Amino acid sequence: MIQILAVSNITVTRVRVIERRTGSELFAGLKAMMIESLKEKMSAGVAHFVFKKKDGTIREAWGTLNRSLVVKYINGRGESREIYATSAYYDIEKAEWRSFRWESIIQVF
Numbered sequence: 306m307i308q309i310l311a312v313s314n315i316t317v318t319r320v321r322v323i324e325r326r327t328g329s330e331l332f333a334g335l336k337a338m339m340i341e342s343l344k345e346k347m348s349a350g351v352a353h354f355v356f357k358k359k360d361g362t363i364r365e366a367w368g369t370l371n372r373s374l375v376v377k378y379i380n381g382r383g384e385s386r387e388i389y390a391t392s393a394y395y396d397i398e399k400a401e402w403r404s405f406r407w408e409s410i411i412q413v414f
Contacts, residue, residue, distance in 0.1 A: 315387065316341050322390045323408045336410050340392060343413045344370065351397055353414040356405040363411070368394030368403070378402065
């Protein structure tokens with residue numbers, strides 16, 4: 306049996322960026338798919354995930370991209386964080402927009 310995995314253009318871009326930053330094609334693919342899963346979960350509600358911050362500390366976060374939960378915090382004047390090879394999310398605990406570098410994702414619950 307042949308199985309086909311369809312990935313979006315942004316996922317392919319994430320794989321390339323993560324691979325360049327980490328030097329690992331395997332980890333790049335895994336992390337890109339984790340981000341894809343995380344974005345789906347955040348779009349549906351609140352997701353729990355862990356990433357490594359730029360200063361090296363580990364951050365456990367609960368975030369969302371669900372429009373009904375964040376509509377009052379969207380001002381529409383900013384650029385997409387994706388052009389900087391990061392992903393934005395609304396941090397439920399801090400009540401602020403945050404972002405993480407693609408290669409820093411560790412775990413999605």
